[in-house]
Amino acid sequence: MATSTSQPKIALYSETVLVVEGDVLARIVLCEYLRHCGYRVLEAVNSDEALTLLQQPTISIDVVLTDINIAGALDGFALTQWIRQNKPQTDVIIAGSAAKAADAAANLCETGPMLARPYEPQVVLDRIKRLRALRSRRKQG
Amino acid sequence: MSSAKGKTVVVPAPIEGPESGTKPRTILVVEDEVLIRMMISEALRSRGFAVIEAATAEEGLIVLQSDTPVDLLLSDIRLPGALDGVALATWVRANKPELKIVIAASHLGLTPAGAVDAVFDKPYDLDEVGDCIANLLAGRHGD
Numbered sequence: 001m002a003t004s005t006s007q008p009k010i011a012l013y014s015e016t017v018l019v020v021e022g023d024v025l026a027r028i029v030l031c032e033y034l035r036h037c038g039y040r041v042l043e044a045v046n047s048d049e050a051l052t053l054l055q056q057p058t059i060s061i062d063v064v065l066t067d068i069n070i071a072g073a074l075d076g077f078a079l080t081q082w083i084r085q086n087k088p089q090t091d092v093i094i095a096g097s098a099a100k101a102a103d104a105a106a107n108l109c110e111t112g113p114m115l116a117r118p119y120e121p122q123v124v125l126d127r128i129k130r131l132r133a134l135r136s137r138r139k140q141g
Numbered sequence: 142m143s144s145a146k147g148k149t150v151v152v153p154a155p156i157e158g159p160e161s162g163t164k165p166r167t168i169l170v171v172e173d174e175v176l177i178r179m180m181i182s183e184a185l186r187s188r189g190f191a192v193i194e195a196a197t198a199e200e201g202l203i204v205l206q207s208d209t210p211v212d213l214l215l216s217d218i219r220l221p222g223a224l225d226g227v228a229l230a231t232w233v234r235a236n237k238p239e240l241k242i243v244i245a246a247s248h249l250g251l252t253p254a255g256a257v258d259a260v261f262d263k264p265y266d267l268d269e270v271g272d273c274i275a276n277l278l279a280g281r282h283g284d
Contacts, residue, residue, distance in 0.1 A: 024195055025203060025209070031194075032191070044175060045196040045197075052176065053176070053179070
């Protein structure tokens with residue numbers, strides 16, 4: 001078999017998405033779908049891992065998709081606030097089903113209501129595209 | 142390939158494995174250090190493998206006990222939680238004997254002889270691990 005194993009394939013990604021999701025099976029589906037759509041996808045199982053990735057100067061993250069109920073020092077809302085304060089160029093999508101948090105989420109997430117779980121991959125993709133388009137329009141304006 | 146706003150985007154080929162036209166082989170990477178996990182996972186994806194990331198042996202077990210197809214386990218030997226890499230490898234040998242197992246260990250002596258297909262001392266070389274995995278999945282041992 002020909003495995004040109006030492007020669008990585010060249011892949012140019014449009015955007016990098018960090019998915020913060022503690023449910024490994026949900027994370028698999030979501031991340032693979034986003035990769036199939038052409039995104040570079042980084043995975044974090046909790047907020048501590050997410051912060052480690054976000055604070056790496058060599059890693060550029062365009063969008064963070066986070067569950068509300070994540071393990072670690074910060075929950076999804078606190079992680080979002082941290083990103084707003086420290087990485088304002090990074091868009092955030094909060095995913096969750098906690099209706100009581102909807103108002104808070106609306107304030108934090110400029111694009112409106114949260115994504116409902118279980119994730120619908122196409123909805124996630126559409127949301128990311130809209131976020132990036134909005135960001136692009138603001139930059140041009 | 143697709144393009145938008147003059148920017149060319151080459152979509153990675155998830156349906157094409159190391160052997161052209163074949164379904165990609167799936168590697169379960171169990172590593173609790175997120176930066177190491179990211180690096181080895183991206184290196185393996187760049188070779189055409191499908192990679193599932195797990196941060197603990199418990200997460201790995203959830204994947205292995207699901208319907209998710211996995212061809213090879215690459216696990217750190219030291220993992221947080223009730224199970225470490227040795228326990229995970231032992232479970233795989235007993236319950237999924239067809240899976241190849243590669244272990245990353247800080248001290249090679251910790252790895253039970255014969256229980257795994259390959260062992261790498263940490264920090265490991267990404268290319269060496271990738272070559273080893275490619276050989277194991279191609280049925281070539283000891284290359």
